[in-house]
Amino acid sequence: MVNYPWTDATQERLREQLQQDRIPHALLLAGAPGLGKEALAEQLAAALLCLQPEEGRACGVCRSCELLRGGAHPDRFRLSPEEGKTQLQVDPVRELLGRLVLTTTISPRKVAVLYPAEAMNINAANALLKNLEEPPGDTVMLLVSHDISRLPITIRSRCQRLQINAPEPEAMAQWLMDQSGQGREPVNLALEASGASPREALAMLEAGDLERYTELQQQLGQLIAKPAQAGPMAAEWADAEPQQLWRWLSLNSALLLRLLLSGTHPSWLRTERELPPNKLAALQQKADSNRNRLGSGLRKDLLLQEWLLEWARLPSSEPIR
Ligand SMILES: [Zn+2]
Numbered sequence: 001m002v003n004y005p006w007t008d009a010t011q012e013r014l015r016e017q018l019q020q021d022r023i024p025h026a027l028l029l030a031g032a033p034g035l036g037k038e039a040l041a042e043q044l045a046a047a048l049l050c051l052q053p054e055e056g057r058a059c060g061v062c063r064s065c066e067l068l069r070g071g072a073h074p075d076r077f078r079l080s081p082e083e084g085k086t087q088l089q090v091d092p093v094r095e096l097l098g099r100l101v102l103t104t105t106i107s108p109r110k111v112a113v114l115y116p117a118e119a120m121n122i123n124a125a126n127a128l129l130k131n132l133e134e135p136p137g138d139t140v141m142l143l144v145s146h147d148i149s150r151l152p153i154t155i156r157s158r159c160q161r162l163q164i165n166a167p168e169p170e171a172m173a174q175w176l177m178d179q180s181g182q183g184r185e186p187v188n189l190a191l192e193a194s195g196a197s198p199r200e201a202l203a204m205l206e207a208g209d210l211e212r213y214t215e216l217q218q219q220l221g222q223l224i225a226k227p228a229q230a231g232p233m234a235a236e237w238a239d240a241e242p243q244q245l246w247r248w249l250s251l252n253s254a255l256l257l258r259l260l261l262s263g264t265h266p267s268w269l270r271t272e273r274e275l276p277p278n279k280l281a282a283l284q285q286k287a288d289s290n291r292n293r294l295g296s297g298l299r300k301d302l303l304l305q306e307w308l309l310e311w312a313r314l315p316s317s318e319p320i321r
Pocket of ligand 1: 051062
């Protein structure tokens with residue numbers, strides 16, 4: 001398992017609380033994506049379920065630890081949006097609450113992980129709310145959130161919050177070089193392409209995704225003021241994993257906006273024409289909203305072609321639709 005050193009202090013505190021049997025019923029693990037919150041939640045869940053924890057750590061050998069490794073522990077629950085969906089509906093939350101009332105099977109308590117908690121729609125959040133102060137049947141609820149501003153304040157106020165903060169950029173880059181065994185240049189590019197998410201950057205370094213990222217960036221640089229190329233480019237990227245593709249398009253819009261505002265002209269941008277910042281910002285928002293609409297039945301090839309066409313028309317005076 002990857003170790004995220006910037007979560008060490010929080011882990012230490014949790015181990016102390018666990019040893020003193022002072023773990024609250026509802027914990028909110030908050031912080032930007034990719035900082036290792038999920039790994040932290042899983043570690044804590046394992047320790048809470050373990051039959052013979054050692055100094056606040058899961059022993060790794062008991063029946064509970066064995067079942068967790070096998071992926072099927074009867075006292076451990078996890079709620080996430082369904083594949084391809086972004087929202088967590090009320091029905092699965094109700095079903096979970098129903099199962100938490102039952103007695104534990106082997107562990108001293110039950111643990112439910114909600115990931116990410118902000119995916120709950122308002123009805124789901126309301127259903128959970130009633131159970132957060134005193135969860136049924138000695139349960140510990142672990143809510144993991146990438147963006148707590150999207151969580152109802154009533155939910156936040158009923159949880160003990162553990163805030164995970166990003167390390168300094170230099171420490172993050174060093175960690176990525178250590179983990180991946182790669183040099184400064186690919187590490188910097190991976191941080192750019194992941195929006196400074198350490199876990200995502202590491203995954204990209206390990207999967208060799210950076211070439212694709214650079215290719216996309218080069219093509220975006222060449223597409224400006226050439227609307228006729230939008231169609232062929234959309235066709236070329238039609239098979240790309242859509243979540244990542246839209247994220248990259250959003251990140252590149254934001255990156256270009258940042259560079260232009262600071263007076264830097266990136267080498268991949270093959271135009272000297274002026275690009276209006278407000279249109280770039282609008283395109284970034286559109287990429288984000290298209291990403292959130294994935295799976296809603298819209299033709300993703302058309303969305304992509306339309307977005308690329310707008311990108312190609314950045315230097316024109318027409319507003320973004
Ligand atoms: Zn154990």
